[in-house]
Amino acid sequence: MKSIGFIGLGKLGLDCAEVFSEQYSVFGFDIYPRQSHSVNICQSADELVKNSDWIFIAVPTPHEEGYDGSVPSSHMQPRDFSHDAVIDSIKSINKHAKTSKNVVLISTVLPGTTRRHFANLLDKKHKFFYNPYLIAMGSVKWDMVNPEMIIIGTETGSGEQAQDLIDIYKPIIQNNARYVTGTWDECEAIKIFYNTFISTKVGLANMIQDCAMKVGNINVDIVTDALANSTMRIMGPKYMTAGMGDSGACHPRDNIALRWMAQEYDFGYDIFDTIMTAREQQARNLAKFLVDQSQLNGNLPIVIHGKAYKPDVPYCIGSYSTLVGHYIKELGYSVCYVDPLADDSTDVVDNIASPAIILLAHNRQVTYGYTGKDIEDHAYFEFAPGSVIVDPWRITKEKYNMKVIHYGNTRTKR
Numbered sequence: 429m430k431s432i433g434f435i436g437l438g439k440l441g442l443d444c445a446e447v448f449s450e451q452y453s454v455f456g457f458d459i460y461p462r463q464s465h466s467v468n469i470c471q472s473a474d475e476l477v478k479n480s481d482w483i484f485i486a487v488p489t490p491h492e493e494g495y496d497g498s499v500p501s502s503h504m505q506p507r508d509f510s511h512d513a514v515i516d517s518i519k520s521i522n523k524h525a526k527t528s529k530n531v532v533l534i535s536t537v538l539p540g541t542t543r544r545h546f547a548n549l550l551d552k553k554h555k556f557f558y559n560p561y562l563i564a565m566g567s568v569k570w571d572m573v574n575p576e577m578i579i580i581g582t583e584t585g586s587g588e589q590a591q592d593l594i595d596i597y598k599p600i601i602q603n604n605a606r607y608v609t610g611t612w613d614e615c616e617a618i619k620i621f622y623n624t625f626i627s628t629k630v631g632l633a634n635m636i637q638d639c640a641m642k643v644g645n646i647n648v649d650i651v652t653d654a655l656a657n658s659t660m661r662i663m664g665p666k667y668m669t670a671g672m673g674d675s676g677a678c679h680p681r682d683n684i685a686l687r688w689m690a691q692e693y694d695f696g697y698d699i700f701d702t703i704m705t706a707r708e709q710q711a712r713n714l715a716k717f718l719v720d721q722s723q724l725n726g727n728l729p730i731v732i733h734g735k736a737y738k739p740d741v742p743y744c745i746g747s748y749s750t751l752v753g754h755y756i757k758e759l760g761y762s763v764c765y766v767d768p769l770a771d772d773s774t775d776v777v778d779n780i781a782s783p784a785i786i787l788l789a790h791n792r793q794v795t796y797g798y799t800g801k802d803i804e805d806h807a808y809f810e811f812a813p814g815s816v817i818v819d820p821w822r823i824t825k826e827k828y829n830m831k832v833i834h835y836g837n838t839r840t841k842r
Contacts, residue, residue, distance in 0.1 A: 433480030497680025734790030
């Protein structure tokens with residue numbers, strides 16, 4: 429049986445390693461203590477390298493603090509990703525490997541990074557693959573076995589060079605995913621522009637939402653549904669629901685890195701800055717709407733239902749909720765969050781017993797409905813009578829003794 433090692437058992441690595449463990453003997457190492465029922469946790473990189481034929485590098489490539497998109501960042505100096513953890517991993521492989529290894533990097537990097545920074549660093553006896561994942565937090569294992577595509581980059585882009593890694597994936601994949609092979613540079617570009625394309629779609633949908641709020645007599649869902657079903661030129665309905673803005677650890681920071689690349693290579697334009705600026709202005713518009721509703725309703729407190737960047741995960745990094753909260757505070761109002769899983773407890777409360785302006789940031793049906801499962805949505809606390817519910821997803825039905833506002837639907841009722 430082939431043995432697989434994962435260097436990095438964080439938000440992505442451990443779940444992916446556990447999926448592989450259903451078919452292979454899997455070893456894992458992380459600088460932080462980790463536990464798993466199916467992955468053999470190693471105490472050192474040396475132990476992992478010696479026991480693994482295939483070594484997956486799943487370490488973070490972070491920006492400095494403040495670049496994740498949870499607070500305004502479009503004005504900040506663009507920066508490339510940090511490669512320190514990847515470089516340290518490669519050096520560990522070189523130091524401890526006595527035989528040739530297949531090394532697979534799954535971390536997000538800019539186009540050209542592997543060729544410029546990693547390939548020459550790895551000993552020539554090893555094979556190097558770039559294999560980024562299109563996976564979302566909260567559904568890592570499902571996405572892992574039901575991928576949209578499997579991206580495999582090699583030095584020359586040869587499908588023949590990629591075949592060994594394709595064979596590794598075949599026993600764990602449960603759908604008819606396509607395999608996309610290319611050079612390291614091409615596959616780096618596929619990954620990061622995939623994320624930025626999503627950012628652009630979300631930003632465009634919310635731009636239509638802004639149009640609805642400012643022009644009037646427009647239901648944003650009528651417009652986005654028409655666009656989403658225009659499959660000849662617009663590629664599909666996913667991410668074409670206006671609501672909360674683009675969130676998570678990847679997309680905002682990817683656009684920041686692409687801004688750096690646009691400047692570094694003198695593209696002559698910076699659409700990525702526009703995407704980030706639009707995202708922040710959309711959050712500012714929503715914050716102002718919440719403050720206006722508070723003023724119109726006796727200065728009710730403002731509560732955001734969901735602080736993490738999506739439901740059912742703890743991660744507040746890159747959260748659109750905290751970005752909206754930032755602008756609420758900037759307008760001179762306080763805000764609190766209700767989220768039982770949030771890993772950042774700042775301004776988080778268990779519940780609100782009195783009437784409030786409540787922004788429904790989290791909606792499990794919208795977030796996870798694509799998995800095909802029957803998703804049950806539920807509130808984190810009981811809303812008090814007299815509350816005003818602001819639903820940017822436009823799903824909540826009218827409630828007794830409460831006002832429900834479908835943010836983005838200003839269409840005049842006929």
